[in-house]
Amino acid sequence: MKNSLIGFFIGLAVALSFTLFAGENPIHIGWILTKSAFGSPYDLGLTLYYTAGLIFTGLSVSVAFKAGLFNIGAEGQLLIGSLCATVAGLLFPNLPFPISVCVATLAAILGGGLWALFPAWLKIYRGSHEVIVTMMMNLIAAGLTSWVILKVIPNPDSQNPESALLSANYIFTNDPIKKILGDSPASWALVIALLCSFLVWYFFEKTKWGYQVQVTGANPFAADRAGQPTKKLQLISFFISGALAGGVALVEILGNSGQFKIGFSPDFGFIGIAVALMARNNPLGLVVSAFLMGALHKGASDLDFETTTITRDFSKIIQGTVILFISVQGYAWFKRKKGSK
Amino acid sequence: MTYAVELRNIAKFYGSHAANENVSLAVETGHIHGIIGENGAGKSTAVKILFGLEKPDQGEIFIFGEKVHWNSSDEAMNKGLGMVHQHFMLCENESALENFLLMREERNFFGMIDRKKELQKAEMLAKKFGFEIPWNEKVKNLSVGVQQRLEILKALSRNSKILILDEPTAVLTPQEINELFAQLRELKKQGLTILIITHKLKEVLSLCDDITVFQKGKITGEFKSDKTNIKELAEKMVGREISFEKRPLHKKNFSNANKIELSNLEIQNQKNKSTLKLKNFNVASGEIVGLAGVEGNGQDLFIHFLNRPENWSAVQGLAKIFGQNWLEKNIREIQNFPISFFPEDRLKWGAVSDFDLTKNFVLGYENKNVFQKKSFLNIPLMDWNLVRQKTLDSIKTDHIDAQSPESPFSSLSGGNQQKLVVARELFHNPQLIIASQPTRGVDVGAIELIHEKLIHLQECGASILLISSEMDELIKLSDRIYVISKNEIVDHLLRNEFDASRIGAAMGGAR
DSSP: TTTGGGGHHHHHHHHHHHHGGGGHHHHHHHHHHHHHHHHSSHHHHHHHHHHHHHHHHHHHHHHHTTOOOOOOOOHHHHHEEEEEHHHHHHTTTSSSSHOOOOOOHHHOOOHHHHHHHHHHIIIIIOOOOHHHHHHHHHHHHHHHHHIIIIISSOOOOSSSSBOOOOGGGGSOOOOOHHHHHHTOOTTHHHHHHHHHHHHHHHHHHHHHHHHHHHHHHHHHHHHHTTOOOOOHHHHHHHHHHHHHTTHHHHHIIIISSSHHHHOOOOOOOHHHHHHHHOOOOOOOHHHHHHHHHHHHHHHHHHHHHSSSOOOOOHHHHHHHHHHHHHHHOOOOOOOHHHHHO | OOOOEEEEEEEEEEETTTEEHHHEEEEETTOEEEEEETSSSSSSHHHHHHHTTTSSSEEEEHHHHEOOOOOOOOHHHHEEEEESSOOOOOTSSHHHHHHHHTTTTOTTTTOOOHHHHHHHHHHHHHHTOOOOOTSBBBBBGGGGHHHHHHHHHHHHHHOEEEEESSSSSTTTTHHHHHHHHHHHHHHHTTEEEEEEESSSSHHHHHHHHHEEEEETTTTEEEEGGGGHHHHHHHHHHHSSOOOSSOOOOOOOOOOOOOOEEEEEEEEEETTTTOHHHHEEEEEETTTTEEEEOOOOHHHHHHHHHHOOOOGGEEEEEEEEEEEEEEEGHHHHHTTTSSSSEESSSSIIIOOOTBBBHHHHSSSTTTTTTTEEEOOOOOOOEHHHHHHHHHHHHHHHTTTOOOOOSBBEEEEEEHHHHHHHHHHHHEEEEEEEEEEESSSTOOOOOHHHHHHHHHHHHHHTTTTEEEESSOHHHHHHOOOOOOOOOOOEEEEEEEEOOOOOOHHHHHTTTOO
């Protein structure tokens, strides 16, 4: 895990040196980046908001990966999960507080999980490649959510592309995390995210099923000979993977805005792949990599306001470069793992 | 006189491990020279260096007295070396001729291959060495023996003077081996120098003029084959005396009930419709029964039937195992029977090479209560501390060369991997053992240990079905041998009838 952060930091150094081309001092930019990620309780709150979302999508990618499948579809699954949570909230506005949140959470889990189940079924029983199918389903999910939000449950009081607001029963009013962090978008969902990464770790390290999923992922032939229900295990893993992506609904819909704003996700699903790769799919290590990527995203986005030369597009280049270096290191790790067979 | 091949003081290191050290080897022109040694003894490395596939860290190579320095195997081929690899380098979906053309570089004026001319050349070459090859047939339709002949012709196609064969007999029936040897002797008569790598001692003695023995990266003996014997070679190969006979049995008291009892059985796979004719086949308690056959003649189907009967249905006959109708069972129920399987290919079917030894020690047995502890909500939790302890015990009692139970499975040598797999399969006191290729790719020390374990199990009343393509192993261990060919049991021999040529003929399909 320690070594696996090398790619991140080398990537960051290279990305910052690019700012020389814009006539900036890389050290100065690095300082602004750090300041806007951790400078005030509110800034830290935003960083932690991204962290929570990335923990969910990172876990989603790594669970599928352990079962030998590649889930590129976390973005679509989180959109559908969030949509389901929103719809559930709008359908039952009068449920009392904790129950309301539980119902919305259940809807998010089912939405994300079932959205993932379809490509998994196609892969396992029909042989279609899950990468292609999940990617296409991301586009369908984006279109479908936009249509439902704009045509079925739009916000009547606003011209913005967003859904109607959930009732006050769905909002945790005295959230201690929000209080500490200056009423920022971070919320109790961060605690749930941390709990989930512990549960996923426990599942893989301690339970029989976790062991079987890992055998299936690492050597399906041996798993089959050992009598493990490989297809069922892969199907369930992909459902869990989608359900975890759906957990982003807690971070955004229930924990932050109380409604579905189209375009709320800064590509959580895709950055989640880098997060999982950086942590070598270790569910606990993933918390660290999600935090680093969250801070990078928050810091890099702010460069747009803080400087005149580093534009929004330039901040994308910075993030992209870091992800590239993480991927290169991850690829080398993956090759070594395969090579040892 | 000049030698065809001479290696002087070759050394090759992988990290701190010396794959070859001080290897000096001279091959006389026109001789058949055998190189023998256990797996990992360095014989393959030496030959790879000779053929330009690996670069030596030290030492010199001479071909017909001329010092050479390879940058690639292409250069070696241009100097008259040809090699037939253990795993054939053939494109299965292309014709024999097209595979042959892969080795040729001649193009006509337009940069195209003149197929007619090339076919003539191929036929001439085949005629010269007395080979018959159906040039327009796709390689996948050719028998293994013909594929090997094609490989030899490929190796000879650039006017080669020196032919290298890596484990050429591993995939052949005894009859095909005899044919191959006759052909090699013919090539020798025509002036070729042949280097043959093998671990089968009988074969080198009958075929070769000179023999070089490798052990742990070094040469431990050089012999003229008419002045040595199997025992001496084996000792040089292993470094101590080994036995080729089954030791006398001291059977304990047990009933002679049949563990496997198939009567007039013919089964069909429900998915791919392949059928298997097992006829009358039984294995009693305290008995080792061999199943001889060239690989891919239905042994894998038989194992699949024993392991996954839910995928099979009976065309006719009855299958009783442990006295119960096996065709009504499924894998879940089977795991409750004291039956265990040694996988024929441990890295594919029997282990996860990325995982550590502890995690490999429960593979297939994770449902057993011994290795589990129940938590609240009845979630089955693995008792990893216990598994680790048992793994450690096995490492100690079976002398498995591993640093700790946390070492990755892939870091072990083939013999140690197999010892761990065997320890795992025998941990739960099985009464029926399906041992498929139990000693493939395994050093002599591990072979002895595994054979001893099987004999001990036999003495205690377990039944062992030994599926092997090693004739020596079958004849040493078995009480009876069934022969399988083309998905059908074609012969059955009692111990006093054992006869390698009869078994070989049956394996080849003759009745």
